[in-house]
Amino acid sequence: MSALTQYIDLYREHGAVVGSHSCPAMNALRPRALETLENMTLPKKGAEHYALTDLEELLAPDWGLNLAKVDIDVNPSRSFHCGVPMLSTSLFLFINDTFAATPEACEGMPEGVFAGSMRCFAQKMPEVFARLYGSVADMANPLVALNTLLAEDGMVVYVADGVRLGKPLQLVSILENGTPLMAVRRLLIVMGRDSEAKLLACDHTQNPDVDYLSLQTVEIIAGAGSRLDYYDLEESTEKTRRLCSVYLEQHEGSEVLLDGMTLYNGTTRNEYYCSHRGVGGRLRLLGMGVGDSRRRMETYSHVGHEVAQCHTDELFKYVVDDDAAASFEGMIYVAPGAVKTEAYQSNRNIVGSDTARMYSRPQLEIYNDDVKCSHGSAVGRLDAMQLFYMRTRGLPEATARLLLKQAFMADVIEGVRLKPLRERLHIMMERRFSGARPECSSCQGYACNDTDTETDTETL
Amino acid sequence: MLKVSNLHARIDDREILRGINLEVRPGEVHAIMGPNGSGKSTLSMVLAGNPAYTVTEGSATFYGKDLLAMPPEIRSHEGLFLGFQYPVEIPGVSMVNFMRAAVNAKREYFGEPPMSATDFLKLMREKRAVVELDNKLASRSVNEGFSGGEKKRNEIFQMAVLEPRLSILDETDSGLDIDALRIVAEGVNKLKTANNATIVITHYQRLLDYIKPDLVHILYKGRIVKTGGPELALELEERGYDWIKEENKL
Numbered sequence A: 001m002s003a004l005t006q007y008i009d010l011y012r013e014h015g016a017v018v019g020s021h022s023c024p025a026m027n028a029l030r031p032r033a034l035e036t037l038e039n040m041t042l043p044k045k046g047a048e049h050y051a052l053t054d055l056e057e058l059l060a061p062d063w064g065l066n067l068a069k070v071d072i073d074v075n076p077s078r079s080f081h082c083g084v085p086m087l088s089t090s091l092f093l094f095i096n097d098t099f100a101a102t103p104e105a106c107e108g109m110p111e112g113v114f115a116g117s118m119r120c121f122a123q124k125m126p127e128v129f130a131r132l133y134g135s136v137a138d139m140a141n142p143l144v145a146l147n148t149l150l151a152e153d154g155m156v157v158y159v160a161d162g163v164r165l166g167k168p169l170q171l172v173s174i175l176e177n178g179t180p181l182m183a184v185r186r187l188l189i190v191m192g193r194d195s196e197a198k199l200l201a202c203d204h205t206q207n208p209d210v211d212y213l214s215l216q217t218v219e220i221i222a223g224a225g226s227r228l229d230y231y232d233l234e235e236s237t238e239k240t241r242r243l244c245s246v247y248l249e250q251h252e253g254s255e256v257l258l259d260g261m262t263l264y265n266g267t268t269r270n271e272y273y274c275s276h277r278g279v280g281g282r283l284r285l286l287g288m289g290v291g292d293s294r295r296r297m298e299t300y301s302h303v304g305h306e307v308a309q310c311h312t313d314e315l316f317k318y319v320v321d322d323d324a325a326a327s328f329e330g331m332i333y334v335a336p337g338a339v340k341t342e343a344y345q346s347n348r349n350i351v352g353s354d355t356a357r358m359y360s361r362p363q364l365e366i367y368n369d370d371v372k373c374s375h376g377s378a379v380g381r382l383d384a385m386q387l388f389y390m391r392t393r394g395l396p397e398a399t400a401r402l403l404l405k406q407a408f409m410a411d412v413i414e415g416v417r418l419k420p421l422r423e424r425l426h427i428m429m430e431r432r433f434s435g436a437r438p439e440c441s442s443c444q445g446y447a448c449n450d451t452d453t454e455t456d457t458e459t460l
Numbered sequence B: 001m002l003k004v005s006n007l008h009a010r011i012d013d014r015e016i017l018r019g020i021n022l023e024v025r026p027g028e029v030h031a032i033m034g035p036n037g038s039g040k041s042t043l044s045m046v047l048a049g050n051p052a053y054t055v056t057e058g059s060a061t062f063y064g065k066d067l068l069a070m071p072p073e074i075r076s077h078e079g080l081f082l083g084f085q086y087p088v089e090i091p092g093v094s095m096v097n098f099m100r101a102a103v104n105a106k107r108e109y110f111g112e113p114p115m116s117a118t119d120f121l122k123l124m125r126e127k128r129a130v131v132e133l134d135n136k137l138a139s140r141s142v143n144e145g146f147s148g149g150e151k152k153r154n155e156i157f158q159m160a161v162l163e164p165r166l167s168i169l170d171e172t173d174s175g176l177d178i179d180a181l182r183i184v185a186e187g188v189n190k191l192k193t194a195n196n197a198t199i200v201i202t203h204y205q206r207l208l209d210y211i212k213p214d215l216v217h218i219l220y221k222g223r224i225v226k227t228g229g230p231e232l233a234l235e236l237e238e239r240g241y242d243w244i245k246e247e248n249k250l
Helices: A004-018 A024-038 A055-059 A076-080 A118-124 A126-132 A143-149 A384-392 A396-413 A417-435 B038-048 B073-080 B094-107 B117-131 B148-162 B176-190 B205-210 B230-239 B242-247
Strands: A088-097 A097-102 A113-117 A155-159 A169-175 A183-190 A196-205 A212-221 A227-235 A240-250 A253-264 A267-276 A282-291 A298-303 A311-320 A325-334 A343-350 A357-366 A371-380 B002-011 B014-024 B027-033 B051-060 B079-085 B090-094 B166-170 B196-203 B216-218 B221-230
Touching: A004 A024, A004 A076, A024 A113, A024 A118, A024 A126, A055 A143, A055 A240, A055 B002, A088 A113, A113 A118, A113 A357, A118 A126, A118 A155, A118 A183, A143 A183, A143 A212, A143 A240, A143 B051, A155 A196, A169 A183, A169 A212, A169 B079, A183 A196, A183 A227, A183 B196, A196 A371, A212 A227, A212 A253, A212 B166, A227 A240, A240 A253, A253 A267, A253 A417, A253 B079, A267 A282, A282 A298, A282 A325, A282 A396, A282 A417, A298 A311, A298 A343, A298 B038, A311 A325, A311 A357, A311 A396, A325 A343, A325 A371, A343 A357, A343 A396, A357 A371, A371 B221, A384 A396, A384 B073, A384 B090, A396 B090, B014 B221, B027 B230, B038 B051, B038 B073, B038 B079, B038 B166, B038 B196, B073 B094, B079 B148, B090 B117, B094 B117, B094 B148, B117 B148, B117 B176, B166 B176, B176 B205, B205 B230, B216 B230, B216 B242, B221 B230, B221 B242, B230 B242
Parallel strands: A088 A169, A155 A183, A169 A196, A183 A212, A196 A227, A212 A240, A227 A253, A240 A267, A253 A282, A267 A298, A282 A311, A298 A325, A311 A343, A325 A357, A343 A371, B027 B196, B027 B216, B079 B166, B166 B196
Antiparallel strands: A088 A097, A113 A155, B002 B014, B002 B051, B216 B221
């Protein structure tokens, strides 16, 4: 029996409850999601695009789902000390899959910007929401179908044409429950023509002893000439599973930075489906992950160049130690008409032990001659000569290794365009490689709530 | 300070050093010369503790302590410095952070507290002047994008900061134009005291015009086959290595 059966049965029994906590446009897609799941076989581990992740295994446990939206006793103020970022943001929270905005988040939001719950947005702009919700994500993806079936609420960030949001938005998702729980999170980001915004999504798990599954679908529509930075940082626990699918549709002249960072996790699968739909779009797709113990990290990316003169710069880096494993599979597809495409894909990795594993599969498919494209992959150990050089200057081997691993991640961190976050990430990475636990209180006294939101002026 | 006796070493399955004997005392400058492949760089790597090389026989003591038993970082703390023939680039690690880590690791070894930021910057400023190293280089990643001359100057800068008791300079003159050679050599001379010593590994007499050796050794097929005064280097310059090879034909 497929692991999906229990969710299908659950929905058949409690679909009305799900619908009553949601909104018409979300409910409208559920029948199709249900039908898709009923006729679907989950891909097995080792199947195309699934080198590490076993969806059957991840979805098989009898996960609790808070469909009735029962209040869970969580102290959000404790969760505020999340260690990231050191910058002033408009803060929003998901406690498991219940959305909440801090009062100050809604203050001073410029006209033309909506950042809040999906249900609220669906009431305010029902036509826009009905048109865009589910329009980018692919229902044939089992993770999207399951998310669409069960998501009751989510967050919408809507930035109207020409509006530039100076203050970054921060979405902190906290998993906290006494018993195993699946949290279904949905996010829709709509960037109007020539708009600008930055969003930092942080995933945290409070209780390291409880199993969690976080099922996330993110849809992003970057309108013509818009500019969006989307940073996604996971700091969870070894008992946390995260299945996150990000869908991006880019229009003419838009610039998007997607940056997925896994500092601490259990089992993570991050998917990025990006599509250049308008001439002159620019995408920077970055990611990094640090794995030790028995952590698992899998990334699948598909970037489609459907039209001419678009630019993609993709870089993913992983460091795996102990018995950890990571996998990167990336595809850049260049359509016949997509002339003057520039697309570069790189995956570089350090494997620090004999039992750690890294799987890498960079791919390009190009259907016209007028392009500049490259792809590459490297898996190796720390450079022995660099280590020796540092040791001859008196650095203990452990320190030399730490510095080299930090240095290895430096270019991904340097891609972050929020200076306070970038600086904080360097410190977090140092702590991560030195074996420290993510102590949220560590940020106290640093530059917390620093009002400096300086952004580098560098372009993509 | 350094006493090397019958040192044999190999890398992979190749024996490179086949019985080196060498004694260096405080205040001395030794030059080691020899044709390509004679084992000069291997000797420097083995003395500095490169784990890629295996010592199969013999001993080396440094101020009476067993040098070969120490990991490379302890050799450094004890006062041994290796100036690399090919200084290693370390992208992402800034020179400043690298040197701060090096200085503080040594201080920790001797039970001293870490150096204050102000004192450290003062030290950097003072030592940069020794080799006229540009301030901009100090803020960049270690050796990354440095020219050949800048890399070698950076080696002497690090030597100045760490104040070793014994410096081994492996072909510090290679890849240097005449001005850079003078700056590097003058840097080495400025750092010379009655209490420290230098081993200069070189192919050419040219460097020895600037750094005057007390003793010149000729290394050939993993052994020191001849030792003499500065005049030996001049003789080599004049006659080449063929006569050495001839004399040491088996």
